[in-house]
Amino acid sequence: MKPLLSANRAEIYLDNNATTPVLPCAAEAVQHHMMQCFGNPSSTHATGIKAKVELEATRQLARKLVGAGAGDIIFTSGATEGIQASVLSALSKAKAEGRVGPDTLLLYGATEHKAIPQSLQHWNQVLGLNATLCAIPVDQNGLLDLDFIRQQLPKATVICTMAANNETGVQQDLAALEQCIRAVRSDIPWLVDCVQALGKMTLSLQDTSIDYAPFSGHKLYGPKGIGFLYLRAGTSYQPLVVGGGQESGLRSGTENLPGVAALHAIFSELLKTEGSVFQPVEQLWQYRADLLAALRQVFPELVLNSDAPYCVPTTINFSVPGFYSKDIMDLFDAAGIRVSSGSACSSKVPSSFVLDAMGLEAWRSQGSIRLSFGPAMTPVECLQACQRIRELAAVVQKHCLVLTDATPTLEWHIKGLTQLKHEGLCSYLLVCPETRAAVVIDAALPLLGRLQAMIQGQQLQLKAVLDTHQHPDHASVRTELCTLLQLDCRHPTDALGWPAETNELLCGQYCLQRLDTPGHCPGASSYLLYQQDVLRAAFVGDLLLPGGVGRTDLAGGDAKALQRSVQRLQQHIQPDTLLLSSHDCAQRFFTTLSIACDEQPLLRSLLHDELASDDWQQVTNAQACQLQALEQHFCGLVEVMPTDAKATIAPEQLEEFIRLQPHLQVVDVREPHEQSAGALAPYLPTGCNVREVPLSKLCHLLSHADWQLDTPLLMVCRTGNRSLVACQVLARLGFRQLYNLKGGMALIS
Structure with missing residues (x-):
């Protein structure tokens, strides 16, 4: 596939809330203090005195920058350490005052960085307070519930909030919070996470009653491993690190002088009245407007999850209907644009705990993207970022990721069989390239928009929307899809969408034949896929699963009927025919009868009439008991098998x-839109044989027996994860020479 965007271009880094590049002046200061001004600030000779002067000069700049007044500035390794020291101090004070037990609350904002609740939990346990962690709710704009705070403060021993959220950029109204907190409790320790505040918000901590405020250098163009903590004068403090007496005994350990020198350079830039690399807030809002305009050219239906006046200008958090975070991340990363999903890791589709706490819809939480730029962004950098983003519009339209009025492109990338997946659900799109006829099998609700875009975007002639069975765990969306695509429903069909009074359904060069296969539920069918009288695959619903069999303990399930259906299926297929299920909970994509029998000896016995129906009933009942503890395997038991x-x-x-593998086939398993956004070949030695086989097309390739089992294959994806899955899938089918590129394109681009 010819890429739409050229390769080997400089990356566009738009993930500054995660970390920032180091400013040149800060890097120069680090180098100078490592090589020339390397003294220990605790030494009393001239070299040490020079280091001490640098340390204290930087402390004074920090004091001026945040308006520390009489408060202390303690240099730390970063915000996490500052949070730990603050929480330890506040909870040590609580223990000394006898504020312990489950009726004592540790209050924190529901959208706080995980370092806050995890630190509270850790020190609560270590100190033996046995207090109760309590999350303060937020509204749909991400602002803390002040009424809730007023109600809970009398029982609390600490309250933790943040200045600006790292995921949404939402600013808390610190003045309103202070008024709320101090009206009820003048004595309660108040921690404010200020990591995302410097360079984006004006701070005057001396004019507040904030007790602890941690900051981090690498979030503002400094190196990693340096930060500082503001401590209000008179606030209780328990040192986290002791043993040397540095930082006036508040934080022992030889100071990180090169890191401090970097902060000195950065603080000096921030305090300049003119000529600073840091942009005024008006310019930052203009950058935001420009970047949003570019994003909307790519995704016209983009929805912002936070916006003015509730957020800082440098964070854009958005979602796009029909897209999960990973879809956009993969697309942007292939084009060399670095953004973040801001979502928690999960075995299922990840969601944002921050957006969940704000009460936003699940699709917004599961599809959120965080684009964050730094306050030192230049106009040229913003222009380059906008241009690179706008270029993706052609990729999105070409691959029908969104519906547009554009004429379908000549490139045909969804011909044949495509497998679409959402968590454990599988949907299939069968397309004949010559006639543009199409059939959908087992449409799943989360994939509805994607199917609609592919079919309408390529102007396909939809022949049928089929279900293999009535799914117990989710309603069929066949009717909704037919309505969206304006499918002519005048011709009668059965409950699964199969045309009445026929056992064959033509789709151009393909032919589907129906086979009654009840058992998992009554009225279930399997569909045999033929191409020019050659059996290519079978859609078996939940009769057999990759790694298991369909469960029969649900409403209408019948173990004996399932046994007869599997035997009937055996009579119509070959041992190596690909079996395509409607669920795949173990990331195996498909199975064959031969593999299924190897993995489950009892199934082999069943097929050869060596297992009585009563015994089979006992087996399925036993599996059903196991399934009660495996909710994610709703439609069948799947055990993870050892892989080659x-x-x-x-x-x-x-x-x-x-060089040592002359017959090697390099296989790019990224999806077509990623391949168009950034090709693999330019990053490989000249002359490499690269084949583009997206995971969604793997079933098509293997159903056509396109590869030999002894072909050496090097699988490549963006990070090395999907390519490893591809290796595991192919190993199950008997491929013997499988290799995986560690780290994928991320480490070679």
Whole structure:
């Protein structure tokens, strides 16, 4: 596939809330203090005195920058350490005052960085307070519930909030919070996470009653491993690190002078009245407007999850209907644009706990993208970022990721069989390239928009929308899809969408034949896929699953009927025919009868009439008991099987490995829109044979027996994760020479 965007271009880094590049002046200061001004500030000779002067000069700049007044500035390794020391101090004070037990509350904002609740939990346990952690709710704008705070403060021993949220950029109204807190409790320790505040918000901590405020250098163009903590004068403090007496005994350990010197350079820039690399807030809002305009050219239906006046200008958090975070992340990363999903890791589709706390819809939480730029962004950098983003509009339209009025492109990337997945659900789109006829099998609700975009975007002629069975765990969306696509429903069909009074359904060069296969539920069917009289695959619903069999303990389930259906299926297929299920909870994509029998000896016995129906009933009942504890495997038992060992190729080994493998096939398993946004070939040695086989098309390729089992294959994706899945899938089918590129394109681009 010819890429729409050129490769080997400089990356566009728009994930500054995670970390920032180091300013040149800060890097120069680090280098100078490592090589020339390297003294220990605790030493009393001239070299040490010079280091001490640098340390205290930087402390004074920090004091001026945040308006510390009489408060202390303690240099730390970063915000996490500052949070730990603050929480330890506040809870030590609580213990000394006898504020312990489950009726004592540790209050924190529901959208706080995880370092806050996890620190509270840790020190609560270590100190033996046995207090109760309590999250303060937020509204749909991300603002803390002041009424809730007023109600809970009398029982609390600490309250933790933040100045600006790292995921949404939402600013808390610190003045309103202070008024609320101090009206009820003048004595309660108040921690405010200020990591995202410097350079974006004006701070005057001396004019507040904030007790603890941690800051981090690497969030504002400094190196990692340096930060500082503001401590209000007279506030209780328990040192986290002791043993040397540095920082006036508040934080022992030889100071990180190169890091402090970097902060000195950064603080000096921030305090300049003119000529600073840091942009005025008006300019930052203009950058935001420009970037949003570019994003909306790519995604016209973009929805902001936070916006003015509730957020800082440098964070854009958005979602796009029909997209999950990973879809957009993969697209942007392939084009060299670095953004973040801001979502928690999960075995299922990840969601944002921050957006969940704000009460936003699940699709927004599961599809959120955080684009964050720094306050030192230049107009040229903003222009380049906008241009690169706008270029993605062509990729999105070409691959029908969103519906547009554009004429369908000539490139045909969804021909044949495409497998779409959402968590454990599988949907299939069958397309004949010559006639543009299409059939959908087992449409799943989360994939409805994607199917609609593919069918309408390529102007396909939809022949039918089929279900293999009535799903117990989710309602069929066949009617909704037919309505969206304006499918002519005048011709009668059965309850599963199969045309009445026929056992064959033509889709151009393809032909589907129906086979009654009840058992998982009554009225279930399997569909045999033929191409020019050659059996290519079978859609079996939940009769057989990749790694298991369909459960029969649900309403209408019948173990004996399922046994007869599996035997009937055996009579119509080959042992190596691909079986395509409507669920795949173990990331195996498909199975065959031969593999299923190897993985489940009892199934082999069943097929050869060596297992009585009563015994089979006992087996399925036993599996049903196990399934009660495996909610994610709703429609069948799947046990993770040991996989064949795969050789992992490190990036530095790649060139030599390819040279020693003259018959090697490099396989790019990224999805078509990623391949168009950024090709793999330019990052490989000249002459490499690269084949683009998206995971969603793997079933099509293998159903056509396109590869030999002894072909050496090097699988590549963006990070090395999907390519490893591809290796595991192919190993199950008997492929013997499988290799995985460690780190994927991320480590070679």
